[in-house]
Amino acid sequence: MKRLFTTLLMLVAVLQAFAQATTVTGVVQSNSDKTPLPGANVVLTRTSDAAKSVTATDGEGRFRFDRVAQGQYTLEINYIGFENFTRNFQVAGNPVNLGQLMLRDAATGLQEVQIIGRAPLGEQKGDTAQFNAKAFKTAPDASAEELVTKMPGVTVENGRVQAQGEDVQQVMIDGKRYVGEDVNSAIRNLSADMVESVQVFDAQSDRAAFSGFDDGNRVKTLNFVTRKDKREGYMGKASAGYGTDERYMLGAVVNYFNGDRRLTVTGLTNNINMFDFSIGETPGGGMRGRRGWGGGSPNGVINTNTLGLNYNDIWGKRIQVSGNYNYSNRDVINNQYRFRDFVNSDTTYTENSLNQELTDAHRFNFRLQYNINENNRLLVRPSLTVQRNESLTGRNASNILNAETLTNSLNSDNSETNSINFGNNILYSHRFGNSGRILTAEFDTRYNTSNGEGYQLENTSNFLNPERDVTRNQFIDSERNNFSWSGNLDYSQRLGENSRLQLEYNISNRTNDSDRRTFDMVEGEGYNSFNMPLSNTFTSDYVAQRFGPSYQYRTDKASFQLNARYQLATLRGESEFPQQQPLKRDFNNVLPSAEYEYKFSQSKNIRVNFSTSTREPSVEQLQNVLNISNPLQPRIGNPALEQEYENRLFMRFRTFNAETNRVFFMGLFGTMTQDYITNSIYTRDVPFDLPEDYSYRPGARFSRPENLDGYWSVRTFFNYGQPLNFISTNFNLNGSVGYSRTPGMIDEELNYANNTNFRLGVNLSSNISEKVDFNISTTGSYNMVDNTLRTTQNNDFYTHSTNLRLNTIFWKGLVYRTELNHQYNGGLSAGVDKSYVLWNMSLGKKIFKNQQGEVSLSVNDLLKQNVSIQRNVAADYIEDVQSTVLQRYFMVTFTYNLRKFISGSAPDMNENRGPGNWGGRPGGR
The missing domain is CATH 2.40.170 (Maltoporin; Chain A)
Known part of the structure; x- marks a missing residue:
């Protein structure tokens, strides 16, 4: 009976802990122009035991942590080209919305980087490889395709852009998808000097992103983060x-x-x-x-x-x-x-x-x-x-x-076909x-x-038996209808x-x-x-x-x-x-x-x-x-x-x-x-x-x-x-x-x-x-x-x-x-x-x-x-x-x-556009 009573107490404690757990959300933006920063690395650390949870911001710069227990926490945000961000806060039981978290531009300028001899190539953030465009020099009129093919692991095979051995199937610009049949066109129609950084990752399917449950379906994706002075014009x-x-x-x-x-x-x-x-x-x-x-x-x-x-x-x-x-x-x-x-x-x-x-x-x-x-x-x-x-x-x-x-x-075969899909x-x-x-x-x-x-x-012509030569003249009429639903x-x-x-x-x-x-x-x-x-x-x-x-x-x-x-x-x-x-x-x-x-x-x-x-x-x-x-x-x-x-x-x-x-x-x-x-x-x-x-x-x-x-x-x-x-x-x-x-x-x-x-x-x-x-x-x-x-x-x-x-x-x-x-x-x-x-x-x-x-x-x-x-x-x-x-x-x-x-001008994107990734792991990153 004593063991049963102890077990019940532990169960009640666990249920109470779950009941008191809440969510922590926020939006990561640039301090200079309020633009979102997709792919930023966000680390949540509990002060009492140093337990960490890690995620990355989605295409709108949003992040979300679920099942966060009560206590004191430290939030750290890292993003290439910006100063590291840190904030301490308390979780008391209600959902915590940290609002817009502004990252300042890094103090290290281009001239300082050149003194070292080379801009940093990039970094790996979990599933996402992020490359610094400043580290790759291209001709003044080069396209983004010529930029990315200089990056490690990105090649052109038979005219297809490949990243990490796989065909790139999806292109995003500042976290927004480029819709079309030919993703290479999206890469070639963006100028290299507009790009701040390039992210390479395996994006989840839309269904996985909506449900928060990874279905294993991934598409190789390139996300081009543009320079803030190139976003209007x-x-x-x-x-x-x-x-x-x-x-x-x-x-x-x-x-x-x-x-x-x-x-x-x-x-x-x-x-x-x-x-x-x-x-x-x-x-x-x-x-x-x-x-x-x-x-x-x-x-x-x-x-x-x-x-x-x-x-x-x-x-x-x-x-x-x-x-x-x-x-x-x-x-x-x-x-x-x-x-x-x-x-x-x-x-x-x-x-x-x-x-x-x-x-x-x-x-x-x-x-x-x-x-x-x-x-x-x-x-x-x-x-x-x-x-x-x-x-x-x-x-x-x-x-x-x-x-x-x-x-x-x-x-000879002469045909004409009309189709609707x-x-x-x-x-x-x-x-x-x-x-x-x-x-x-x-x-x-x-x-x-x-x-x-x-x-x-x-x-x-039948050369073994000429009497069996064949002459054929035919007309073929074909019709096909396909319908599917799921x-x-x-x-x-x-x-x-x-x-x-x-x-x-x-x-x-x-x-x-x-x-x-x-x-x-x-x-x-x-x-x-x-x-x-x-x-x-x-x-x-x-x-x-x-x-x-x-x-x-x-x-x-x-x-x-x-x-x-x-x-x-x-x-x-x-x-x-x-x-x-x-x-x-x-x-x-x-x-x-x-x-x-x-x-x-x-x-x-x-x-x-x-x-x-x-x-x-x-x-x-x-x-x-x-x-x-x-x-x-x-x-x-x-x-x-x-x-x-x-x-x-x-x-x-x-x-x-x-x-x-x-x-x-x-x-x-x-x-x-x-x-x-x-x-x-x-x-x-x-x-x-x-x-x-x-x-x-x-x-x-x-x-x-x-x-x-x-x-x-x-x-x-x-x-x-x-x-x-x-x-x-x-x-x-x-x-x-x-x-x-x-x-x-x-x-x-x-x-x-x-x-x-x-x-x-x-x-x-x-x-x-x-x-x-x-x-x-x-x-x-x-x-x-x-x-x-x-x-x-x-x-x-x-x-x-x-x-x-x-x-x-x-x-x-x-x-x-x-x-x-x-x-x-x-x-x-x-x-x-x-x-x-x-x-x-x-x-x-x-x-x-x-x-x-x-x-x-x-x-x-x-x-x-x-x-x-x-x-x-x-x-x-x-x-x-x-x-x-x-x-x-x-x-x-x-x-x-x-x-x-319009140099230095950028839109005010400080808006509530709804939740980010509900599963706490956006875009497969």
Whole structure:
């Protein structure tokens, strides 16, 4: 009885302590202009036992500590470029709002930093790496992209900006999201001299930020904190150029800044392969300008007309909005040569093709966040795309055996498609006062409709049996409608000062309706002969329910989270023709996930994440209809497909030494998939029925999707960076090792394609002065490809890329720019160019007051060697593809820079905009 009484007393004491626990909130701002300071490090220390709690401010400079017991506390705030802030206060039981906490500018000025020889590079604040823009010197007209690529761990791979080995998927400016499809545009449309600091972190999903419960979904994010004297005014650039071979370019971009309101307008018309125009554009549309959506130098010769608008603002005190509209009209002409070597035979496939595609698209994205009050928040994100595509493909393909042609096929495909895509996501969150309970509801809808018409012509010569030559002239009418919706309900409850429990229920439904009808040409009657074997009407309906608990435990040093989900799913489908065939699949899965993070110090941590997911087969994979758009590579669907089950492992370690400015990180990615959907290839007899009037093309390889186990891949990478003060240069060493194992079936025999990759790269970027800016990088990649079915087809190949970029301003405003790239390809197929040198350069003269104008003469691909080569590795073949690229031309360009800021003026942002991150850990930082 005594023990029971003692236990009851302890329980009452704990409950009383919880009841007396409260919250501590505040807003961190700059003392000089009242602007918020996102990403500031906030430490709360209890005086009695020195117990610490740590968080970081969100995009509005807000922070929040929950479950704070009564007592005396000390609050410390650190932010680069500002003096440290300290305040003592008492917690007596009621919520404590510390209000606006003003940080003073650091007393150490730029001249004092220069005496030391170098501005501090930055610091690590928990999950956030923050870099000081003053430590990286760039040219006067450089973009933010050129600034960040000088920073440790930030690189450009195939035109995509990567940070810490991952693609950057989200850009923020002063904590506000830049909404749009191409995040690289946001980076290129911000001037480098506007940036005070750059933060690199893994942002949580909107749902995690609203619920306060980390769901493990992260996106690599760059947040640009702008200088306070650059937040009101406008800046921009306009360029016009004309060159040889009737090459032209006319583009402009204008950025308007007025406190919370930011407006960017861009426009471009050109035929030199530029997809967008930006602040940091190279005169004449050099290598840095010729990048497609999502990066990479685009293949082909491309005419582009585009208009873009990006808007960010705060309406009233509680509504944050951002939106993006883009119109693009693009005409692409691309010739390709393709050589494919098959695993299981001596047959090879060659193809010469001419491809022309015209795209006309309107894209709209919008984001509205309404902080209703202290306990309620609403987020609405609609999107709309209206697009028209016209494409023409002419193909001359051959199957060859021992230097003798088996089949030659001449065919063309001319089609037009109109599509509309609409989506909307609504997220609502309610917090039950200071109880630690949060309810989050999410509803998502997606609708897509697509209508197309196409003509296919074929003339195939059968050299083994000329009597079986094939001539085909068909019209194809297709219509597809897809609708999906999903609802999610989360309820989370704090169990104590460091732990939280969440219950989740999710239901989703995806409906697809596809109707494809083929008609043969009848002489004198037109396309009026319905071809049922090559037609298909198919509907599918996928319903899934997922539910289960999640537990989270978090301290200053470590955090742990465990999620368990049980999923019930049903896939139903029905085909009307070529034959009626019902389909039903039931799936039951357990979907566990876990995450662990440990902070050795404020600048050194490790994170491990494990997750699982499923993926149902697509409509195209399920449709049991023969597709002979490429007569030598026919394919057919498989209604018996099961869904994939994927396991993913992610591990990352990183450290940053603020004293030596050395940064090091390494990571590991691993994936293993059960019932992996791959291709089963048939070169002889096929286990499915073919149309009676179908004529076999010698050497043709039928492809049908199948479920196979055994797929897995793993990749590890590292990056080491530090400044080399003796030559005023930043040094980066990066590398990776990867391995993938892809299963496939070839004539009922199992084959594993194993691909091992080793990559090592070195990068040097200048930090000398604003008048000398260079970047030198060299990267080598060695690949080993082997197949278990036929080892004689194993292949090793090596690629090496060396790049030099130099911008220098010398005598009386003369500007010289050069970009030199050497590419070596070893071990590729015969007939494919193995190496080339791409050399672009320009010579310009600054004119007008403050050198706002420039006239330049540029040459692209001076040596006329530019080519595009890509190697693809699949389960049953290895192929090399060489594509058309834009080659040498000369261009005269006039450029004018617009720039006007109200120095020292900044908006009064001392407003109550609603709560920050409710979970006490904003933005994944």
